[in-house]
Amino acid sequence: MGTLAEFEQISDTEDFFDFFDLEYDERLVQVKRFHIMKKFGELVEKASGHDFGGDEKLLEYYRFALITVYKNFENGYSPSAADVWEMFDKPSACGTCSTSTSCSSVEEVSNGVHACVSQNSISF
Structure with missing residues (x-):
């Protein structure tokens, strides 16, 4: 560990x-x-x-x-x-990314799934 x-x-x-x-x-x-x-x-x-x-x-x-x-x-x-x-x-963990259109740091992470990449902390 x-x-x-x-x-x-x-x-x-x-x-x-x-x-x-x-x-x-x-x-x-x-x-x-x-x-x-x-x-x-x-x-x-x-x-x-x-x-x-x-x-x-x-x-x-x-x-x-x-x-x-x-x-x-x-x-x-x-x-x-x-x-x-x-x-x-519920709003997203980022607080600014409740939709993929409102965050400039959203990227495709896998097969059409998008996530905010502006956070350094863990998001679930």
Whole structure:
């Protein structure tokens, strides 16, 4: 496992699994990528403001959070339609990119999927 600074630079789902040296089913990650990262991001966000006694303990929490989320999906968890559609009612993490036309830093990241690249922080 690397450092917190290295963790904060990760943007690809597979790279999170590799960072924590976790095995994963590539097909499952391909199909459930968005949902896995959304749930993982919620757990990462919950950790903010808590004192874990250092970066190593915080990274252990993040590792456990990713394992938990992944295992839920591996065991058949499927988000409800309300969970999926709720994301469209919320502004993007950037705060300036609620639509791809209002941000000059939106780029195609994969197969027609666009994302704001102006942020240095993790976005889920």
